[in-house]
């Protein structure tokens with residue numbers, strides 16, 4: 331299988347972490363794609379031009395981090411990233427939505443910052459900065475949920491990849507005033523799979 335990524339993408343990072351956590355390094359070749367470039371050869375592989383993108387053993391390609399993570403997690407028939415079923419499933423999905431919301435907002439913020447300075451929108455930058463502040467405040471409380479502790483699951487994976495974008499966005503300084511979230515993040519960030527996939531600073 332082939333997994334197309336970029337080193338700075340938090341969505342691709344989720345899939346890369348699953349590859350490592352599930353010991354799939356020999357089965358999944360990780361390839362750096364050239365995104366956001368006119369006429370990139372990658373567009374002939376994935377028409378959307380986005381990462382992550384997984385080309386399965388049967389040659390079929392698919393995008394969307396959640397789908398790819400689920401697929402990789404299920405290859406051995408023993409998924410570990412699943413959240414509980416039954417009544418707790420709603421709580422898990424609620425928290426997953428909250429983590430996704432932070433991730434999506436910060437991704438928009440980061441995308442704005444890679445544009446040439448004269449093309450950046452101060453309105454978008456401010457909007458996303460404020461959104462992230464509100465969501466990080468909410469997470470300082472929500473992090474107490476039992477779902478955010480114990481075995482790594484896809485809600486934790488999403489939130490950790492969102493918070494990890496501090497490496498690429500200098501103004502995303504979420505740690506101050508959020509001691510519980512900081513402690514939680516540092517525990518997750520110490521895992522070899524997170525350390526091996528840390529995003530480079532935005533240059």
Ligand SMILES: N[C@@H](CCC(=O)N[C@@H](CS)C(=O)NCC(=O)O)C(=O)O
Nearest residue numbers: 339341365366379380381382394395
């Ligand atoms: N909803 C998608 C988002 C993927 C996404 O936005 N990837 C960005 C990198 S963080 C990308 O490939 N951007 C390149 C482009 O927009 O052309 C997912 O969860 O996989």
